[in-house]
Amino acid sequence: MALDILIVDDHHIIRRGLARILAEDARIGRVDEAPDGPAALRLLRAGAYDAMVLDVALGDRDGLDVLKTVRAEFPGLGVVMLSVYPESQFAVRALRSGAHAYLNKGCEPDELLAALAKAAAGSVYVTPAVAELLAHNVRRDGPQAPHELLSNREFQVLQLLVAGKSVTAIAEQLALSANTISTYRARIFEKLGVRTLVELVAYAHTHQLGAS
Known part of the structure; x- marks a missing residue:
C-alpha cells in the first residue's frame, strides 16, 4: 500500500523539491506540505499519514518541540528528521526524542525513501554516520560532554x-x-x-x- 507523507519545512523550495522526489516513487501515495509546526499539526489532526519529514530548524518553532507534540498525539506516526545540521549535532538527540531517522539534507533520494519506509513500519533507520555516533555514546567511558x-x-x-x-x-x-x-x-x-x-x-x- 502506498505511503501518505507529510513534509514539514519552512522553505518552500525545499518542500517542493522533496514533494517532487517522493511523487516520482511508486511506493508513495499522497504528499502534503506544511511550512511550520502549527500547520503540520492541523494537517495531522485532520487526516491520517504514514510518516512525516520534519526539519529540525523551523522558523516558528524548533523541530524537536514539534516532534515532542507529535509523539504525544500521534505515537504511531513515522518521523524522519531532515536537516542541514550534521549528524554530530542533532542525530542522537532526535532519536532519543522519538524520531525514527535523522538524515542530512545532502542525502540521496533513495536514502530518504528507505528511511520513510522504515519509519512508516515503526522501525528505526540508522545511517553509518549515526550508527557511529550511537556506538560512541555506548562505549564511551566517563561523563557526557x-x-x-x-x-x-x-x-x-x-x-x-x-x-x-x-x-x-x-x-x-x-x-x-x-x-x-x-x-x-x-x-x-x-x-x-x-x-x-x-x-x-x-x-x-x-x-x-x-x-x-
Whole structure:
C-alpha cells in the first residue's frame, strides 16, 4: 500500500523539491506540505499519514518541540528528521526524542525513501554516520560532554546565540519573553562553564555545534 507523507519545512523550495522526489516513487501515495509546526499539526489532526519529514530548524518553532507534540498525539506516526545540521549535532538527540531517522539534507533520494519506509513500519533507520555516533555514546567511558546535558530548548537557544542572534530576536522567533531567553542563556553558560558569548562561540566551534 502506498505511503501518505507529510513534509514539514519552512522553505518552500525545499518542500517542493522533496514533494517532487517522493511523487516520482511508486511506493508513495499522497504528499502534503506544511511550512511550520502549527500547520503540520492541523494537517495531522485532520487526516491520517504514514510518516512525516520534519526539519529540525523551523522558523516558528524548533523541530524537536514539534516532534515532542507529535509523539504525544500521534505515537504511531513515522518521523524522519531532515536537516542541514550534521549528524554530530542533532542525530542522537532526535532519536532519543522519538524520531525514527535523522538524515542530512545532502542525502540521496533513495536514502530518504528507505528511511520513510522504515519509519512508516515503526522501525528505526540508522545511517553509518549515526550508527557511529550511537556506538560512541555506548562505549564511551566517563561523563557526557557538557553540551549533551542541555535540554532541547537550551540547545536550540545555544544554536541561535552562536548564529549571532540577540536575546530579543531569539525571544521573538521562539515566541518567548526576553527574560526567559536570558534565563536559558544563563543556564547554558553555567552548564558549559563559559562566561562570555565569545567563549560560547569558541566552545561551539570546538565541538562543531554551529550550523554547517
